Amino acid sequence: MSEYKHIQTAHCENGVTVSLLKQQGLDFMTEPLAFGLGSGLFYIHIPFLKVNGGPAISFRSMPGSIFNRTCKTLNIPVERKKFRSELEAEKFLDKQLDAGKTVGCQVGVFHLPYFPKEYRFHFNAHNLIVFGREGDNFLVSDPVMETTTSITRAELSKVRFSKGALAPKGHIYFPTDKPIVTEETLRNGIVRGINRNVRDMLYIPASVTGVKGIKHTAKKVRKWRDQVGERQGGLFLGQIVRMQEEIGTGGGGFRFIYAAFLEEAAEILGNDELIGISEQFTKAGDLWRDSALQMAGIYKGRITSQKDFDHAADIMVEIANAEKKALQDLGKLKLK
Amino acid sequence: MKKENVPQDKSSLENFTREVCYVKNKDGKYETELSTGWETKAAALENAWEEINRRTELAKKDCTAGKVSPIAYYLEFTLMDMSVLAGYTGFFSWQIKRHMKPTIFQKLSDKKLQKYASAFDVTVIELKNFNPS
Numbered sequence: 001m002s003e004y005k006h007i008q009t010a011h012c013e014n015g016v017t018v019s020l021l022k023q024q025g026l027d028f029m030t031e032p033l034a035f036g037l038g039s040g041l042f043y044i045h046i047p048f049l050k051v052n053g054g055p056a057i058s059f060r061s062m063p064g065s066i067f068n069r070t071c072k073t074l075n076i077p078v079e080r081k082k083f084r085s086e087l088e089a090e091k092f093l094d095k096q097l098d099a100g101k102t103v104g105c106q107v108g109v110f111h112l113p114y115f116p117k118e119y120r121f122h123f124n125a126h127n128l129i130v131f132g133r134e135g136d137n138f139l140v141s142d143p144v145m146e147t148t149t150s151i152t153r154a155e156l157s158k159v160r161f162s163k164g165a166l167a168p169k170g171h172i173y174f175p176t177d178k179p180i181v182t183e184e185t186l187r188n189g190i191v192r193g194i195n196r197n198v199r200d201m202l203y204i205p206a207s208v209t210g211v212k213g214i215k216h217t218a219k220k221v222r223k224w225r226d227q228v229g230e231r232q233g234g235l236f237l238g239q240i241v242r243m244q245e246e247i248g249t250g251g252g253g254f255r256f257i258y259a260a261f262l263e264e265a266a267e268i269l270g271n272d273e274l275i276g277i278s279e280q281f282t283k284a285g286d287l288w289r290d291s292a293l294q295m296a297g298i299y300k301g302r303i304t305s306q307k308d309f310d311h312a313a314d315i316m317v318e319i320a321n322a323e324k325k326a327l328q329d330l331g332k333l334k335l336k
Numbered sequence: 337m338k339k340e341n342v343p344q345d346k347s348s349l350e351n352f353t354r355e356v357c358y359v360k361n362k363d364g365k366y367e368t369e370l371s372t373g374w375e376t377k378a379a380a381l382e383n384a385w386e387e388i389n390r391r392t393e394l395a396k397k398d399c400t401a402g403k404v405s406p407i408a409y410y411l412e413f414t415l416m417d418m419s420v421l422a423g424y425t426g427f428f429s430w431q432i433k434r435h436m437k438p439t440i441f442q443k444l445s446d447k448k449l450q451k452y453a454s455a456f457d458v459t460v461i462e463l464k465n466f467n468p469s
Contacts, residue, residue: 009356110415114352285337292377
């Protein structure tokens with residue numbers, strides 16, 4: 001087994017992508033780069049789905065898409081598998097580890113032993129790396145942790161086969177080859193990642209995604225006080241803030257990570273205009289933080305009038321406009 | 337967000353990890369900084385738990401009063417929803433809803449109860465003799 005080096009990142013899937021690719025010799029890989037190559041920036045107010053009766057919102061693209069897109073755009077061959085049987089899944093994992101491979105696994109956090117109880121919800125799209133085993137003890141590198149840890153075979157199987165929405169079904173994935181990524185491939189990948197992100201945020205013809213999605217949520221926020229009351233409305237707002245800020249987003253609903261990506265992209269592509277757009281995303285991230293503060297005022301019960309709900313919604317509209325402008329400017333650049 | 341503005345508040349991350357934030361340093365460039373937490377979102381998490389506890393207490397009362405079966409209580413206690421419980425037990429959600437009626441719960445076989453017990457991480461005896469602390 002080659003020496004494994006743990007890397008802590010803001011977000012789990014970015015982290016798994018960075019670590020697995022570095023393991024394959026892609027030393028230039030960073031978290032913002034993986035996020036940007038994988039077009040991770042997004043917004044969706046998922047229709048018809050309720051979480052605890054409240055809104056289901058995501059600030060990033062579909063789970064799995066960051067790893068997939070980043071590998072695809074860099075021409076890195078990937079193996080991925082899901083299983084019906086826990087035993088088969090265990091055997092397959094053992095085989096890969098015994099062959100010296102490092103692999104990514106999708107898991108549920110509810111039964112993850114090293115997570116504190118406060119964070120253990122039935123959330124099934126967490127990702128971690130398994131980089132070795134000592135008998136029935138598996139060495140785990142969880143990107144949101146500061147150090148590596150280990151869990152038992154039974155514990156690992158349990159989290160790999162957690163149930164509910166987005167159930168992992170033993171999902172395991174890893175790059176299968178050490179490719180040579182040329183400067184040109186990387187540059188093309190960055191341009192492609194940016195263009196795809198502009199498309200996803202601006203041009204999906206649906207009112208619940210991208211910048212339109214942010215306005216969609218804002219409209220609902222204005223109605224909550226009348227519809228469900230101050231207490232329940234406050235809980236809904238708290239839910240937005242948690243999606244936006246809880247471990248994994250790097251702050252401001254991933255907007256700061258994206259700004260960091262554009263800064264790196266400016267250097268790699270030698271395009272200074274990207275710096276200005278990076279600034280715009282930093283501002284958007286700061287606005288998201290302001291919005292969280294306003295919402296917190298409501299769910300802490302400090303300010304609960306309709307005017308306060310409206311103010312929270314106003315900030316969201318301002319964010320939507322700021323991001324729209326930034327993305328339009330980004331789309332106008334002739335990148336290459 | 338500027339590096340010097342990264343919140344270092346007390347939160348549930350304590351003794352677990354510090355989280356990576358992306359921040360601007362003095363030269364206006366991005367770098368990462370570790371944070372122990374942000375009070376604003378810690379309050380949101382706390383509220384969410386208060387709500388869970390409120391619902392669990394409510395289910396406990398209903399169960400003691402014989403309005404619902406212990407399954408309804410443990411569903412709340414383990415933060416599950418229908419799709420999660422259906423996943424762990426193999427029952428359909430309409431079956432689970434039936435099993436939440438005390439009269440129907442009484443007649444369930446030990447084999448079926450065992451599925452619920454495993455999902456909730458309790459024993460069949462605990463499930464049958466509802467007496468949560």
